[in-house]
């Protein structure tokens with residue numbers, strides 16, 4: 001018998017090769033439901049699963065994916081050592097199909113087109129995000145820190161369907177968001193100024209007392225990157241924002 005398919009579901013896959021994937025799964029689980037912003041509000045339940053291989057991803061068929069923090073070099077090695085298809089290659093295609101991917105910390109490095117401080121000999125990347133990222137900008141593990149930052153989470157310009165009532169220009173402003181930086185990267189340069197939107201930055205006081213503005217979160221169409229770890233706090237608003245983006249994108253695709 002065919003399994004019953006619940007149409008009102010949004011499925012999120014969390015890449016579980018290495019690093020802080022469980023925390024993301026728990027954060028998404030804490031959301032439970034999201035709602036379409038169309039005239040007839042539909043309630044969607046949220047399914048989240050760890051995925052370790054291309055066949056896991058194909059089986060789940062997620063509407064959106066999260067790449068956790070950890071160690072981007074280790075994840076690249078694990079991804080290429082699998083007998084299965086290479087996950088990074090698969091995720092490049094997944095992005096091209098217009099699905100959303102959110103990378104946190106190591107995840108944001110893997111999504112970047114240009115990486116400063118790569119391991120010797122280079123490291124394989126998924127790419128797609130047109131920024132220059134510095135892999136260990138804030139130093140070593142011992143230099144990890146927490147701070148409050150402001151975020152302006154944008155719903156974006158990648159919506160060409162006017163039939164739904166999603167307000168694509170709306171911005172969710174989060175003040176004093178607890179941001180945890182662990183061997184964190186920083187986005188040093190935006191290479192495609194037209195398409196990459198800055199959704200988070202803050203002023204760092206460097207060891208010599210000078211101040212510098214660093215970019216901590218960006219959006220480029222269906223790619224979200226944050227260099228800090230919202231999954232390690234008790235605040236699920238960034239995760240809610242991501243789920244809402246994924247749902248809006250899904251509604252655009254099915255033309256609601």
Ligand SMILES: NC(=O)CC[C@H](N)C(=O)O
Pocket residue numbers: 068069070071072073104105106107109135136182183184185
């Ligand atoms: N917490 C993290 O994800 C650190 C990322 C690490 N700097 C890397 O290169 O992968």
